[in-house]
Amino acid sequence: MDIMKYTAGQDADKNWIVEESQFDHRFLGKCEAIFALGNGYMGQRAALEERYIGETRNLFIAGTFNKFAENEVTELPNAADVLWLDFWLNDCYFSLKEGRVLKYRRYLHVKNAELIREVEWESPKGEVFALKFRRFVSLVNKHLIAMQAEITPLSGSVEVFIKSGINGRMTNSGAAHFAEGGARFYDGKFMQITQKTTQSDINFAFNSMHSFMIDGKPYDAAGHIALDRRQIFFEYSGIKLEKGQSFVVEKLSNVFTDRDKDCCATDLDGLKEASLEHLKVLAQKSYEEHFVAHKAAWLEKVWDIAPIEVQSKNDFDQLAIRFAQYHLTVMTPTHDNRMGVGAKGISGEGYKGHSFWDTEIFILPYFIYTMPDVARSLLEYRYNTLSGARKKAKENGYDGAMFPWESAWMDDGEVTPLWGAADIITGEPIKIWTGIIEQHITSDISYSVWQYFKITGDVDFMEKCGYEIILDTAKFWASRLEWNEAKQEYHINNVIGPDEYKEHINNDAFTNYMAHWNIKKAMEYYVELKDGSADIYDRLNEKLDLDGTYAIWQDKIGKIYLPQPRPQDNVIPQDDTYLTKPEIDLEKYKKQANVGSIYRDYNQEQINSMQVSKQANIVILFYLLPDLANEVVKRANWDYYEPKTLHDSSLSLSTHSIIACEMGDMPMAYELFTRAANIDLGPNMKTSDMGIHAASLGGIWQCVVNGFGGVRMVAGELYISPRLPDVWEVLGFPIFWKGDRLEVNVEKNKIEINRKTESSEPMDIWVNGAKYDLRGCVVVQL
């Protein structure tokens, strides 16, 4: 059953609405995630106001990691719930599981970043009410969560009872990250809870207040205050409405932590006072007034900067890319370079808020091409984690910087948990090896630094952060190489590549090539810096012993084993043994409704010993290093690996779609794009329970701009070779290139590129294989 609608909304709202057209308990988790609100500072999962079994009420504040117990890893703690707003209407608890739901519609207005629910509800007593709920998490004031509920009795009079407060009992699936803190009321109107994380000692302050209206006029509801353990709330009783009267309650809440850069409080009392004062100021305006400003901010900061136009026979395509941009905005902590993007954004407990290579390879391109300052902040986060990366290298017996597979607070180092799901054969939990041996993250980050630099031309960043990252990661790789005496080569053994079905493999092509690339790039920059930037060279040489390291690089770079295409079929071995393993019939899993279905039939060890891939390492390699192979080799590898790939990673679809584009297989490219868009927006009711798929959402943008839009940076130059899917008429998007804004408009028969930033500087770009100097506008007829 498909209860999600995507094309609702007309005129101005067209393709801006993601709608749940019917309340279905089974979609609870999915809707909580895909309807999540946020502003990079915080993510508010879209639990309903009233409570349901199976719900997950999550509020995350970016970067506030805490470790619950010694044997657990740090995670983003689930903060207090301020959405709590329970109604009793003539003594009947308002719940969609009680009485009858006569009308229902919940929708995320993607453009306005507002979540709205409209219900017509018949209570168990047979009385009918119209209810409308609205909420947003402000992009203007990042500490503000605003809610509004409107109740109108349709069949007779009603007495309303409300229980609303702040619930500090939240846990992350049973791990409670806060010690019991203080709670109190102020001025008979404001509620406040403070809580401190148990290990990282971050103080949180939550404040809430209510205001009421009947038929548009302010109403003074009689509130009884109550404290319970880790809870503070008001009970409002005796609110009487005649049939047809409209009752509105507005709840404004804020959240502060003493880790916030804009928190000027020096102690807990200061935090209490400052956060309360903050809410008192907010309380002077209504929900609507705050909303108008919020809506304008989304236009200014997102939609006007990075508008994408897709004219498709499937309206869904336009919505999907907007939805992706919506969540990319919600999840990204643009305000603070001490924080990264979590693999589930801040929309669920999945992956504990940790950053993976997902950020650099899948999410960052969006920001590099449209909001370079945000991209820089995210790369500065990686720079800020260098101490942890160096710690990890040292702990593992290596030199330089070895970035953690999962990254949290800056100096945490590796935070990948050690144990996962149960092995179906032995009954034991499966050991998670990624934190130890999935090492390509280190070159992925270096690659991304280089990509950022080449696209933005931001020398300042390179001097302050970028060179150091590339050089120190190359230092790591040099120490990581293992000499194979028999073959007289350097190998990299016992790793996991992007294809995580294969553990403990030797010479994963992706890892080897990227390590080689990393060292090579470092060697280039070493020479460049030594020749041209003495200051920087001296500083880094002192810090990293570049001279000594360069000698090692020189010695090793030519001896790194880089797997080559097999003569007989041009297939590059994914690793030393992949091609020797048996193949099985994968049809059942290729068509899987849920990810990981193969794990219900085989255990890790068995999957390890078959030719089946989660995603194809060689394909991703072709995407990152487009000049690595010629078209024949690419095609041969695509044809070999794709059929063995289950796309059992949300990362897989977008890269594979882009490579399909590159090879001109537009039906396949479009199908993979559609599947990527369906990961979160599709009818699968369980797929997003633990949170949206951040990398996939970044991947959707890449499908559109790097895939169909054909935008690629190759060796520092800009290439644009668009190929529209059959069902698309028009694709328009902006990108920034070296600080200049370009607007690209692709139609079936022409490509038009406008350089919007005024400049007399020449700009070389390649359009469909021909070079142009883009001064004002280039139009290429197709």
Next chain:
Amino acid sequence: MDIMKYTAGQDADKNWIVEESQFDHRFLGKCEAIFALGNGYMGQRAALEERYIGETRNLFIAGTFNKFAENEVTELPNAADVLWLDFWLNDCYFSLKEGRVLKYRRYLHVKNAELIREVEWESPKGEVFALKFRRFVSLVNKHLIAMQAEITPLSGSVEVFIKSGINGRMTNSGAAHFAEGGARFYDGKFMQITQKTTQSDINFAFNSMHSFMIDGKPYDAAGHIALDRRQIFFEYSGIKLEKGQSFVVEKLSNVFTDRDKDCCATDLDGLKEASLEHLKVLAQKSYEEHFVAHKAAWLEKVWDIAPIEVQSKNDFDQLAIRFAQYHLTVMTPTHDNRMGVGAKGISGEGYKGHSFWDTEIFILPYFIYTMPDVARSLLEYRYNTLSGARKKAKENGYDGAMFPWESAWMDDGEVTPLWGAADIITGEPIKIWTGIIEQHITSDISYSVWQYFKITGDVDFMEKCGYEIILDTAKFWASRLEWNEAKQEYHINNVIGPDEYKEHINNDAFTNYMAHWNIKKAMEYYVELKDGSADIYDRLNEKLDLDGTYAIWQDKIGKIYLPQPRPQDNVIPQDDTYLTKPEIDLEKYKKQANVGSIYRDYNQEQINSMQVSKQANIVILFYLLPDLANEVVKRANWDYYEPKTLHDSSLSLSTHSIIACEMGDMPMAYELFTRAANIDLGPNMKTSDMGIHAASLGGIWQCVVNGFGGVRMVAGELYISPRLPDVWEVLGFPIFWKGDRLEVNVEKNKIEINRKTESSEPMDIWVNGAKYDLRGCVVVQL
């Protein structure tokens, strides 16, 4: 609405059944508590198999206290949930909130200690099913929780899907006491979770297994194993039943901790292995086989030892006393003298599993008179906490042993939390003073030691524990006394008495008299021991400096201020200022539906300054020290204080009922008894949410035996002066006196007392004021 039934059941079951005749969400918490199962080792709150919003799924293992964070107090942690058993019937989740409930009945069979639920349910698809759930917590094997569910499709065939496991995500209202532990499956059949408390480092192991039958024949369901965070479970699918077929699933679970005295494992691996082996042995028997043994154990250990017969016009009276005994058995850790009884037993999170004076003054008499070995174990617990009591005395600047107001693990000392509910005037949380200044607990425990000794004659206990408690607490009191220069008296200022409405009062009559009693008793025993038991005297003198302390006692005992009856009206001032405070109209609160209703109108400071009592200190004093005052004085004080008493403590009703009995006010005595019985069993839907009222349940037994049965120990002698309520025809009960079993049978016109233990020793008892030598049987006509 009253959905509870008490007299259901006929013939053998008559007055053994507490029934919930209709599912009402609002009674969720109450039923969870009053239907709680347990065996002293563990308490399993009666959450339903399937889940509901607002439920509290609690499993407590006695004595396993843990402190979540530095600023919190230790509490009994909510252990993993093994009740979890979810059904889908033709894809419809079985929940009483879905579809329609056609028939419903849930009842606790008090005699068998089994909880049974019978439901006829129409699913949202309109299909009808009969479901029957049974469960018990074994009194034979204290680690065993046994469950059975039977499903019969009544309207057509069905495919059953089951999800059942162990959920380790439980918290105490948001405080998670366990670090994430291990989880695994064994033999494709057994599930195991281990978890360790975060601070007290207690390892827990939980094991569960299922077995199935269709129409009575073993059935092998296909199970898929799954691990999630802090959860382990099986999913059984493809179970197909024809209309009328009966499908039974049995789930046997066990719990062990490495603090268990019968746990022989020396490390976590040993605990895992031993607990798994334990369940494997249990798994060889069916639910029914385990149940038969369990039922027999209840008969042998409870009902045959302490049967009480009440022939009343109100059947409820007989059930109420049995219900009390049921819970007294469930809550009491008879297996381990390192543990006390919690104020809510082990049926809820209320009072965090801590022991109060409730144990000694309200619960212990039941065990002293019927199961002296259990009473001894509970007093040994207090003895084992002496180090904590000494620590508390020292921290407060006193000598000797100052028992904590709230007591948990043996050496914890004081564990009363510091902050409570919100002050309705200031909005701030109210400071909880009881842990600091409610000091009468110390003499209450001494008193109870003496009472135990006088009733049982257990010299061994006195020599090993009892004398030391009485002497060291007396030492505390001597140091606690404050010299009032003006009055040339010793005062005890700034305390809270049993009437907790009054804080920071001076010379609370209860506290002063009991402190005086404590010192006096110590002085008697000092002399006795010095004269007659040199060994013990020497040991204790060395430990406690008895000689030096005795000199202090001698000096102070005569100068302690003991408030006397006022000449004008014989009223003894409850404290220095009570009688000077204004009175208010209390009618509204006397009739309150919920406890604490006065706090909705007044704050603590205001209540402190009025003549209103939670319970009347003087009345309780008369109960404990019956020879303190003559009947005239008692009556005068009763008449003065009772009307000012809101009985806003579950402790109040029983003592006041007994005193009413003593004064011959039988309607009042019976009314108070009935109200006491209604605290947990009555129609008030919220009253037991946080757990049953342990002290009140002990008080019900006291109402019956010490009140209506008229059994009192005065100055070491046994008095029996029964007075039956008007509606009672017969009251029969056993008591132990100095190790001999007496059976007392009271009818309207005679009292018969049989000494069941064969003995040629004389036994003096007072029956209705006359002294008898009870060799075999005494019959007194009325």
